Amino acid sequence: MWRYQAPVADMLYLMATVNGAPASWSECPGFEGLDADTAREVLEQAARFASEVLAPTNSPGDLAGCLWSESGVTTPPGYREAYQAFVEGGWPALACSPEASGQGLPQLLNAALFEMLVAANHAWTMYPGLLHGAYEVIKGHGSDEVKGLYLEKVVSGEWLATMNLTEPHAGSDLGLVRTRIEPVALQDGSAPANGTPVRVSGSKIFISGGDHDLTDNIVHLVLGRLPDAPAGSKGLTLAIVPKFMPDGRRNTVHCDGIEKKMGIKGSATCQMRFDQAEGWLIGKPHRGLAAMFLMMNSARLHVAMQGVGHLEAATQNAWAYAADRLQMRAPRRPEGATGHGPDPIAWHPAMRRILYTLQSRTDAARLIAYWTAQWLDEAEQHPDADHRRAAADHVALLTPVAKALFTDMGHRSADEALQVWGGYGFLHDYGIEQTVRDSRIALIYEGTNEIQAIDLVQRKLLDDGGRRAEALRSLLAQEVHACRAHPETCAFADALEQQLSEWSQTQAALLTAAPSDPEWPLRAADDVLMGIGHALMAWAWARLARTALVPQMAPPSGGRTPSQWLDSARFGLEWLLPQAQVHWQRARQQNAALPWA
């Protein structure tokens, strides 16, 4: 009964009509040939894959899970066939550069693709989920030999890739990593460098896709320490370790077991053992973390898209169920309603609240996520260096907010949506409980949401004296002025202006007090992130409302009507935005007691 139809019309309306992506593409070399029609074709093909090939494997894969044996991991039925279709469709190469045999399309379209994949089957999407990151690391840091051996295979998806960071004692604190990376064949006494052959020894946990049966080879990127490494996170080095060596030998990397998890059960979460495994150093010695951080923004944006995907899947399934399920007479019925029996639960106020909560959050999250992806594309591709720098600043600030806010909303909204099904929601057959379970991991991995908040406050808001935040607020304030011009959107302008003012005041208070009370920003971090998240949603609802009221910007045919977009935006303004004040108030109460635990 669970289904997923990618909302291509909504996606295209948001990226093209509301955010004006085609104008951005026309300014960026490499994207000039791209227009809304081509984007629509790409999205429609992706939608067919997600809805028709991938979505049917979601529920059975959750029940079957992965099987581990000494000889390796077996993925659930249908996963391998879906992956082959994915590779044949050329999807792994979508946003890779043409020099590396990629299609050179924007990150924005890749983000929309991954939104669809996660909505259709989160567990399966974990396997190709790290391909783009591995591509960026190998392309950006690999030696020519390593690039020659692995880049093309990763771009095409013929071989899958993993990231090996976590160890049992080293989770958020990667400075505690102990895995050893030892240079070989350096008898001449020269220092290890990029491309130096190494032997890797150590144990890693939580390795998604550490072993599986989807591809003939697996390329592991491993964080460890050279023998002379300084302690802490500044002594980490990156190595690449393939499952099979170029000459066909099986490397000494083993999957010792897989975890029993709350969700994404079709994704093999592996305990890995590297036993003098052969590989090559990637990038500079002791600079492994920096090399990995390079890919952090796009990886975190992908996790943010997981939140959007779960929001969409929960929303569309809740609407469908609520329209069909008849229980009790509604206290008020839509005009023209007939019949004397029980009404669809979608007509009952308590259910309308849940349904519109889902819809308004989905719309706002998707708009902000696509906007962030568009800035990411401009940060990489815009011809003007100043513009690239400004865009990169926006991305730096938007990314931790998007990651934490959307994964939080994705999971909690799925959990709220479950209530629409009543008792049926608790049953596996109806799918929503799986979405609740699957979506939970996104609040943890790729930096927990608490770590995102600390990153935001310490490294994005305070480190530069507030410069980047000021620039982003100026940009958002343009929407205040635009909304002032229409009487129907004045309430949106007021609300957004107030949010920007709260943000500005809070940041000023933190900047002033941080030197004397360095713990305050950390106590406040979660609320600051959620406050800024609500400011961004206020911007999104304002922009959606204003766009809906401009006749020449009507949504493409087949999509929702302007008044439907307006309903969603108004609901967000009136029912969801009030939550912001709690976050701003708590963020600013410097003296609130936070006792020792």
Next chain:
Amino acid sequence: MWRYQAPVADMLYLMATVNGAPASWSECPGFEGLDADTAREVLEQAARFASEVLAPTNSPGDLAGCLWSESGVTTPPGYREAYQAFVEGGWPALACSPEASGQGLPQLLNAALFEMLVAANHAWTMYPGLLHGAYEVIKGHGSDEVKGLYLEKVVSGEWLATMNLTEPHAGSDLGLVRTRIEPVALQDGSAPANGTPVRVSGSKIFISGGDHDLTDNIVHLVLGRLPDAPAGSKGLTLAIVPKFMPDGRRNTVHCDGIEKKMGIKGSATCQMRFDQAEGWLIGKPHRGLAAMFLMMNSARLHVAMQGVGHLEAATQNAWAYAADRLQMRAPRRPEGATGHGPDPIAWHPAMRRILYTLQSRTDAARLIAYWTAQWLDEAEQHPDADHRRAAADHVALLTPVAKALFTDMGHRSADEALQVWGGYGFLHDYGIEQTVRDSRIALIYEGTNEIQAIDLVQRKLLDDGGRRAEALRSLLAQEVHACRAHPETCAFADALEQQLSEWSQTQAALLTAAPSDPEWPLRAADDVLMGIGHALMAWAWARLARTALVPQMAPPSGGRTPSQWLDSARFGLEWLLPQAQVHWQRARQQNAALPWA
């Protein structure tokens, strides 16, 4: 690694020292002999059963689940032995009246017992969970023959009982129930009455413990319709249908299958088929729903206790893990901290926020729940009829709030607690993900939380013109005055006074507007309930703070110190109570758009 130690010292402190239960017991005939020491003994014995016998079956039971076959349901390993120990301990009879061979102890102690059981193993607790309700229905409505056959067996727990309400098309809307109850042996043309033998035919779903291997017989209470029944919920009749007839024949009631669920996997959720099954009418024809509603308050309070149990289990496990797990240096360290390595994550501000959120909610929820249970005891046992009526009024209003608020907090707090474990929290081995899954059902069953809110607003706040709410607020306002007397608790007095004022204003607005805008109370219902819930928590934190500051009322030895209780209360006031304003604001915005879905 998951463990549960019932917090007997906390429980006793709240019920005896803070709420003064012994004084209440001394006023109620039947409880006069009971004092705090006896209560402690009962709680300590219950704690031993919960922690030592029951808790070890929790995690294995989740993995094993129940097995269905044509011949019946097999429960997970250890369930049967735990149930035998439970019966041998006399626990089912705890709060049953001595005339019915019960122990005649207060509902309050039974509530604390069920809090422990759920915290130790929610799935298992589903089996005895309906015993007390069945006892009340049979004792209050059964014919002498039915009482003679079933009452003692249910009081002792020798036979377990079920409630058969839901049908596939009839969930929240029980008016749609179709199961047929046909009188037999009424050839003389007389009308069916209490005790009339009947044949029951129909299908029921979501029947907890509909079949199992814990007891030799199972007693089903079934809601259905007599042949001449009026349509809707006023035509429902109750019947009792045993699995085995008194002469030993197997009755024609079958379990056709069990559900695959998100959680409480050790609880068999059965699809039941009654095929001309034999039984007896219970209570008056067409008054089945009223008979079931009699037991609603205590059943809903039991579900509220499930929320408290999950809160406690999540809280104590999160504290234990956070104290052991070392990651990164804390930005500030407790005085006297030594060592140069990474610090316990319990010292990091983001984790302290989660830990105190859990602790403050647990303390407030337990205090309110015990207070409600104490009113329930006084409503039933107090010698003064006016006092009983006033107590029943408080219970009527407190119960839907407690059910919805505590189950919501129990589930969401477990979900927030999971974050303390990081990636480990997503693994089955650490237990918290099971608590998240198990706790989810409590928001749905025994009336969804949305139904609780509608019940509260329509039947408890508006129907009597606000009389009961006014009485409860007067009672809560006594704490305002008491807190004014101490400079240290003035902030609590102010906060509670403001909450009572918000409640009063909101209720007045709804009362005035409801006749002309009857949908408004329904749009506002969820926020009204949460607003009142926060008012109650403001009362609880005030009361905890004030009690902690009275030297002669110090907690019993072995429990938390007064300053620890104060920390929890202050955190609630400063970090959690601000959420109330969102609920009051939304509840009062009459004109907020809630579009058609």
